[in-house]
Structure formats: structure tokens, C-alpha cells
Amino acid sequence: MSAADTGSTEVKTKPLHFIQQIIRKDLEQGLHKKIVTRFPPEPNGYLHIGHAKSICLNFGMADEFGGACNLRFDDTNPEKENEEFVNAIKQDVEWLGFKWDGAVRYTSDYFDQLHAWAIDLINKGLAFVCDLNAEQMREYRGTLVEPGKNSPFRERSVEENLALFEKMRAGEFEEGACSLRAKIDMSSPNINLRDPIIYRIKKAHHHQTGDKWCIYPSYDFAHGQSDAIEGITHSICTLEFEDHKPLYDWFIQNLPVPAIPRQYEFARLNINYSVTSKRKLKQLVDEHHVDGWNDPRMPTISGMRRRGFTPAALREFCERIGVTRSDGIVDVGVLEFCVRDDLDKNAPRAMCVLKPLKVTLTNCPADQVETLTVHNHPNRADLGDRTLPFTQTVFIEQEDFREEANKKYKRLVTGKRVRLRGAYVIEADEAIKDAAGNIIEVRARIIEGTLGKDPADGVKPKGVIHWVSATQNLDCEVRLYNRLFIDEAPDAGGKNFLDCINPDSLEVLQGCKAELSLATASVGNSYQFERQGYFCLDSKYSTTEKPVFNRTISLKDSFGKTEDQE
RNA sequence: AGGGGCGUCGCCAAGUGGUAAGGCAGCGGGUUUUGAUCCCGCCAUUCGUAGGUUCGAGUCCUUCCGCCCCUGCCA
Numbered sequence: 001m002s003a004a005d006t007g008s009t010e011v012k013t014k015p016l017h018f019i020q021q022i023i024r025k026d027l028e029q030g031l032h033k034k035i036v037t038r039f040p041p042e043p044n045g046y047l048h049i050g051h052a053k054s055i056c057l058n059f060g061m062a063d064e065f066g067g068a069c070n071l072r073f074d075d076t077n078p079e080k081e082n083e084e085f086v087n088a089i090k091q092d093v094e095w096l097g098f099k100w101d102g103a104v105r106y107t108s109d110y111f112d113q114l115h116a117w118a119i120d121l122i123n124k125g126l127a128f129v130c131d132l133n134a135e136q137m138r139e140y141r142g143t144l145v146e147p148g149k150n151s152p153f154r155e156r157s158v159e160e161n162l163a164l165f166e167k168m169r170a171g172e173f174e175e176g177a178c179s180l181r182a183k184i185d186m187s188s189p190n191i192n193l194r195d196p197i198i199y200r201i202k203k204a205h206h207h208q209t210g211d212k213w214c215i216y217p218s219y220d221f222a223h224g225q226s227d228a229i230e231g232i233t234h235s236i237c238t239l240e241f242e243d244h245k246p247l248y249d250w251f252i253q254n255l256p257v258p259a260i261p262r263q264y265e266f267a268r269l270n271i272n273y274s275v276t277s278k279r280k281l282k283q284l285v286d287e288h289h290v291d292g293w294n295d296p297r298m299p300t301i302s303g304m305r306r307r308g309f310t311p312a313a314l315r316e317f318c319e320r321i322g323v324t325r326s327d328g329i330v331d332v333g334v335l336e337f338c339v340r341d342d343l344d345k346n347a348p349r350a351m352c353v354l355k356p357l358k359v360t361l362t363n364c365p366a367d368q369v370e371t372l373t374v375h376n377h378p379n380r381a382d383l384g385d386r387t388l389p390f391t392q393t394v395f396i397e398q399e400d401f402r403e404e405a406n407k408k409y410k411r412l413v414t415g416k417r418v419r420l421r422g423a424y425v426i427e428a429d430e431a432i433k434d435a436a437g438n439i440i441e442v443r444a445r446i447i448e449g450t451l452g453k454d455p456a457d458g459v460k461p462k463g464v465i466h467w468v469s470a471t472q473n474l475d476c477e478v479r480l481y482n483r484l485f486i487d488e489a490p491d492a493g494g495k496n497f498l499d500c501i502n503p504d505s506l507e508v509l510q511g512c513k514a515e516l517s518l519a520t521a522s523v524g525n526s527y528q529f530e531r532q533g534y535f536c537l538d539s540k541y542s543t544t545e546k547p548v549f550n551r552t553i554s555l556k557d558s559f560g561k562t563e564d565q566e
Numbered sequence: 567a568g569g570g571g572c573g574u575c576g577c578c579a580a581g582u583g584g585u586a587a588g589g590c591a592g593c594g595g596g597u598u599u600u601g602a603u604c605c606c607g608c609c610a611u612u613c614g615u616a617g618g619u620u621c622g623a624g625u626c627c628u629u630c631c632g633c634c635c636c637u638g639c640c641a
Contacts, residue, residue: 145569146567197639344602
């Protein structure tokens with residue numbers, strides 16, 4: 001075969017998703033010299049994994065095509081928004097590794113302009129003040145299959161509308177008494193075009209504008225125009241906004257905006273075994289089913305950060321799931337793979353015994369302390385070495401010892417051998433039990449000459465287990481997390497997602513024994529506790545006196561999948 | 567007088583008229599002082615359905631079926 005036949009020299013390039021294709025084409029055709037995107041969260045809650053997808057998409061496109069991405073808080077509803085959320089959101093975006101262009105923007109920065117444009121619409125006879133209340137408006141709106149009816153206030157004169165709108169602005173009407181509506185088409189099959197409200201009265205204090213306004217623009221009236229003001233070229237949002245696009249374009253066409261932004265929609269992220277709706281996440285927090293927005297079991301960015309997930313893992317996940325227009329439910333296994341993959345490559349190894357069982361090495365002097373040197377990572381010499389004190393008594397995992405077991409069991413068994421990781425091969429002689437018959441200690445022997453070598457007699461150990469000195473260790477608490485929901489689709493059907501909560505999603509272990517080197521662990525760093533999983537210091541409960549480690553994720557474990565575990 | 571979307575392997579997803587990429591999961595094997603990592607192999611004669619156009623259709627046309635979104639003074 002020739003090189004041309006095999007194509008062996010060709011580098012596989014990652015296929016472009018539809019947004020990338022659109023941007024590339026726009027750039028090639030010179031529609032824009034530079035693209036500008038934006039991430040537009042409403043500061044009414046914490047960001048979650050679904051937002052991470054949007055963040056990676058918007059900032060990612062800007063980075064990839066040499067453009068810019070703004071961070072703009074969509075703050076048109078002061079009743080539900082606050083500063084706590086804007087600060088948390090800024091922190092989350094930065095932590096994910098992205099930098100917004102220029103200063104943080106707020107839709108409220110444009111309230112004066114938006115107000116002027118509303119007046120412009122009135123002057124053009126394209127907007128009117130309507131006195132219908134909420135219930136009446138619903139009646140006039142029609143239904144999905146029936147057209148709506150024109151409001152009796154639809155034909156007010158420009159002068160009257162101007163005067164009324166000014167009174168609205170001046171606070172002369174109560175909330176709900178009236179609203180400003182765009183005059184489009186009450187018989188449109190697209191309900192968003194049936195004279196949508198563009199300004200409503202809300203006598204609420206705004207976290208950015210204080211008490212300057214008592215009327216606030218609707219999402220539809222604010223979003224596109226804000227995009228135009230900022231020169232956004234590609235306004236990327238989720239599928240449910242597709243029906244709003246005609247309205248988005250209508251405002252852009254009827255107002256003297258400085259630019260023509262285009263809206264594109266992609267499918268929002270759904271993940272099994274979890275919920276990604278702000279309302280439900282808020283309920284979990286408010287009803288204390290979890291320990292706050294950053295509970296390690298939450299799919300929030302702050303929760304995943306506290307859990308030990310890394311920015312790189314989250315970005316890789318968003319890269320792998322793709323960007324399309326079809327709804328789907330991504331397997332949480334993909335997220336878990338990304339976390340393990342990143343941590344395996346970068347987390348230094350350490351040992352920690354979760355459920356200690358004392359082992360006395362009878363042929364080791366009681367006062368002896370041997371200093372062992374071990375690698376911090378099996379495949380990365382650059383991560384260096386560390387030392388471990390080896391003593392007469394050590395702790396091993398309770399489940400790593402059995403008085404008898406079949407050949408599948410690769411740990412310590414009475415009369416058999418096992419290697420203590422980075423140390424010696426030992427052979428168990430006897431199990432000591434308490435009155436109740438529980439094994440409380442194992443007496444074993446070191447097989448001489450097995451440090452870094454196999455036993456001279458040729459009897460190799462069955463496996464390798466982790467351990468920690470029983471006299472020189474760090475006592476700590478370890479928190480094991482499992483899926484928050486038992487059900488694959490807690491959101492689906494008529495079920496209550498709260499009924500799907502996993503009662504065993506958190507297991508708190510006390511008296512865990514970690515190797516001394518972990519005393520210098522710091523928040524933000526991850527470690528692999530060998531044979532156990534990846535762990536990190538808990539940012540909320542850990543103290544110098546009492547370290548608390550969170551299990552970020554267990555190691556992949558194929559043991560017992562197809563064979564008898566006994 | 568409803569409108570707008572979407573259907574390619576268990577899950578995600580390439581494919582843009584020329585003969586079904588890749589990843590996750592799974593399965594089998596090798597290496598291993600972590601039952602991890604790593605490595606090798608297997609895993610869609612078929613693209614929701616039924617017709618049609620074409621030398622050729624996952625890609626074009628038509629039919630039907632299924633799923634999602636829309637009747638907030640939320641975003």
C-alpha cells in the first residue's frame with residue numbers, strides 16, 4: 001500500500017460542530033472581522049454543569065476564533081436577583097478558567113437606552129400601554145390553537161401612550177395596573193408575537209440600580225438590544241428560546257440599534273442521575289436535603305469544585321459531549337471518566353486507611369522506625385518522591401484481610417502473603433479476635449529481603465495493599481459521596497424528584513488514618529489515596545486539628561463485576 | 567388555525583449524494599508493587615417508518631410514527 005492509500009500521514013482533525021461551522025463561514029465571508037459572544041446568566045441562583053456547557057461554548061468560541069466573550073448579568077428581574085449570586089457566578093466562571101472581555105456587564109447598564117428605545121417604539125406606533133391585568137391578558141392572549149384578541153387599549157394615541165408610559169416610569173401606577181406592550185400580531189401562531197409585554201412595573205430595589213427604576217424591561221425587550229449595544233455577533237442560547245427569535249429580530253429591525261446580532265440555539269445539557277433546574281436545586285438547598293449550594297453532591301460548579309472536580313475535567317467533559325440541536329441525556333459516566341482521567345494524570349499518590357485493622361509485624365523490633373522512600377506517581381517522575389515511616393505496627397484496610405478466601409482474592413489471608421505498597425511482603429500468621437468474634441488484630445511476619453524485590457523463595461505475594469504506620473499517622477475524617485439520586489431520571493414523568501434522593505449519598509467516616517505527608521494538604525489540591533480513589537480537603541469543614549477529606553470519585557473498579565467476590 | 571424543533575450502536579456524536587469516524591459504557595486479552603493507569607482486540611450490512619428521485623440516498627422529495635419546546639407582568 002502506498003502512503004496515499006493508507007492516509008497514514010494524515011492527522012485526524014476534530015469535526016466542527018454547527019456553531020463552529022457558522023462562525024467559520026461568517027468569518028470567511030467577511031461578515032465580521034472579529035466575533036463577539038457573551039455568557040448571560042441571570043443572578044438568581046448558582047451556576048451548574050449545564051451552565052458550564054454554555055460557558056465553555058461561548059468563551060470557547062471567542063478563544064478559538066480570536067474573538068471576545070463578555071460576561072453579562074441578565075438582571076431585569078430585581079425580585080429574584082441579588083449580589084450574592086453575581087459574586088458566586090463571577091467566581092465560578094474564573095475558576096473554570098475563563099476571562100471575560102473588559103468589565104463585567106449588566107443589562108441594567110442599558111436601562112436608560114432601553115427606556116429610550118421603548119419610547120421610540122411608542123412614537124412609531126409599535127408599542128402601547130395596556131391596562132389589562134394579568135388574568136385579562138391571559139384571556140385575550142388566546143391559546144395554542146386559537147388566535148388572541150386585540151386589547152381594547154391597543155389603539156391609544158401616541159401622545160396618550162407617551163404620557164401613560166411616563167406615569168408608569170414615575171411610579172404613579174401600582175404593580176400590575178398596566179404594562180407596555182409591543183404592537184405586533186394577536187393572531188400570530190407564535191404566541192411570543194401576540195403583543196408581548198416589554199416593560200412592567202416592579203417597585204423593587206435593584207441590586208445594581210437601586211431605586212432608580214420602578215419599571216423593568218422584559219427579557220425579550222432587553223436581550224437582543226443588549227447584544228446589539230455590546231456588538232455581540234453570535235448570541236448563543238438554548239433551544240427553548242427558538243420561538244423567541246422572531247421577536248428578537250423584530251426589535252432589532254424596528255429599533256435604531258448599532259449592530260445586528262444573530263441568535264443561534266443549541267440543546268441544553270441533561271445528565272442522568274441528577275437534576276439541572278435552578279428551581280429544583282434551590283429546593284434541595286432551601287429544604288436542607290443538601291448542605292448548601294456547594295454541597296459536594298450538587299451538580300453546581302461550586303459543589304463540584306468543593307467535591308474536587310477540576311476545571312480541566314469539566315472543560316474536557318463539555319468538549320466531549322458536543323454541541324448539537326438534539327435533546328439528549330448524557331451519561332454521568334462520561335463526567336466521571338473526565339474527572340478520573342485528569343486526576344489520574346495529575347494527582348500525587350498517598351495512602352490512607354479508611355477502616356483500620358491493626359497488623360503487628362512480630363519479627364520487627366518494637367522501637368524500629370524505618371524510613372521508606374516512595375514515588376508520588378507511578379508514571380510521573382517529575383512529581384518526585386516522599387518518605388514514609390515503617391513501624392512494627394501498621395494499619396491496613398479491614399476488608400483487605402480474610403482468614404480464608406478463594407484464589408480471586410488478592411489481599412492478605414492467614415498463611416498467605418501480600419505486599420505492603422512501597423514496603424515489604426508480609427505473611428499473616430494469625431487473627432486475634434475479641435469476645436464477640438470480631439477480628440481486632442492480625443499478627444504477621446515481614447519476609448526478609450523483599451523491599452523492592454520478590455521473595456527469595458519464589459513465593460510471590462498475591463497482591464499489593466495500602467497501609468499506614470499505626471504509630472505515626474494523621475487521624476482524619478473522610479466523606480464518601482455517592483450519587484445524590486437513585487433514579488436515573490429523577491426529573492422524568494410524574495414522580496417527585498425528592499423521592500428519588502439516595503439515602504446513602506453521604507457516608508462520613510471517623511478515625512481514618514492517613515500518612516503523615518497529608519498533613520500539608522491544602523484546599524484545591526487533589527490526591528489519589530491508593531486503591532481507594534481521589535480525595536481533596538473539604539473547604540468547609542476541614543481544620544488543621546481535624547482534617548476532613550472528600551472523596552472526589554472512586555477509582556474505576558472492575559473487581560467483582562463478573563466474578564465471585566468471596 | 568396551532569407554531570417551532572429533533573430522531574445515526576446502551577449513552578453522546580461525526581457524516582453536508584459516492585458506499586456508517588470517534589468517545590463513554592460493555593466484552594476479551596497483555597503489562598503492572600494501585601483489582602487503577604497503560605496497551606491490544608471486539609462492539610451499527612445499517613441511519614424512526616413507508617414510499618419516491620438517482621448509476622448510487624443517513625444525506626434530496628413525500629407519508630406516517632415518536633419525543634421536546636411554546637398559552638409568566640420569569641429568564
